[in-house]
Amino acid sequence: MQPAWPLLCLCSLIWAITGDPSADFCSQSLNSSVNPGFPETIKPNDPGVLRAARHTVERFNNCTNDIFLFKESHVNKALVQIVKGVKYMLNVEISRTICKKSKHPRLDECDFQTNRTLQQTFGCYSEVWVIPWLHKFEVTVLHCH
Ligand SMILES: *[C@@H]1O[C@H](CO)[C@@H](O)[C@H](O)[C@H]1NC(C)=O
Ligand SMILES: *[C@@H]1O[C@H](CO)[C@@H](O)[C@H](O)[C@H]1NC(C)=O
Numbered sequence: 155m156q157p158a159w160p161l162l163c164l165c166s167l168i169w170a171i172t173g174d175p176s177a178d179f180c181s182q183s184l185n186s187s188v189n190p191g192f193p194e195t196i197k198p199n200d201p202g203v204l205r206a207a208r209h210t211v212e213r214f215n216n217c218t219n220d221i222f223l224f225k226e227s228h229v230n231k232a233l234v235q236i237v238k239g240v241k242y243m244l245n246v247e248i249s250r251t252i253c254k255k256s257k258h259p260r261l262d263e264c265d266f267q268t269n270r271t272l273q274q275t276f277g278c279y280s281e282v283w284v285i286p287w288l289h290k291f292e293v294t295v296l297h298c299h
């Protein structure tokens with residue numbers, strides 16, 4: 155038996171209990187009183203989108219108790235909206251890497267799991283609000299299933 159198992163089991167138990175495919179991860183509501191622009195599609199490989207996807211997994215990793223880190227594996231769709239800064243709305247797939255959270259690795263250096271038992275991918279919808287001139291960002295919505 156690997157020491158990894160109790161945690162993995164606990165994790166899947168939590169998934170099973172919460173079962174709700176639109177489970178929330180630390181979601182916060184954004185209180186903005188400005189009139190937003192319309193959302194527009196943006197290329198999934200746009201640098202701003204990729205940064206928003208990274209903020210998304212960082213939030214996911216911080217709010218779940220998997221022993222491994224997840225990393226963005228594919229951005230399916232991205233919208234951008236001007237709201238006191240820029241808001242990204244992403245459909246992003248995130249997958250389990252071989253890096254353990256406890257070792258505080260750099261996510262860029264983490265490869266995806268090749269072990270089928272440990273491979274897992276979630277489809278997530280996230281909203282990431284970025285205020286470039288304040289170097290500030292916030293993941294305001296994160297649903298994964
Ligand atoms: C949002 O902000 C406005 C004005 O700043 C305030 O009056 C309102 O109570 C806030 N709403 C929430 C849900 O925080
Ligand atoms: C990570 O989670 C902790 C506890 O839930 C929270 O206080 C902290 O703000 C989170 N950090 C980020 C970057 O989400």
Ligand SMILES: *[C@@H]1O[C@H](CO)[C@@H](O)[C@H](O)[C@H]1NC(C)=O
Binds near residue numbers: 156158271
């Ligand atoms: C895959 O991971 C499981 C659980 O950690 C382990 O028992 C198994 O030996 C691994 N398989 C391979 C091929 O590494």
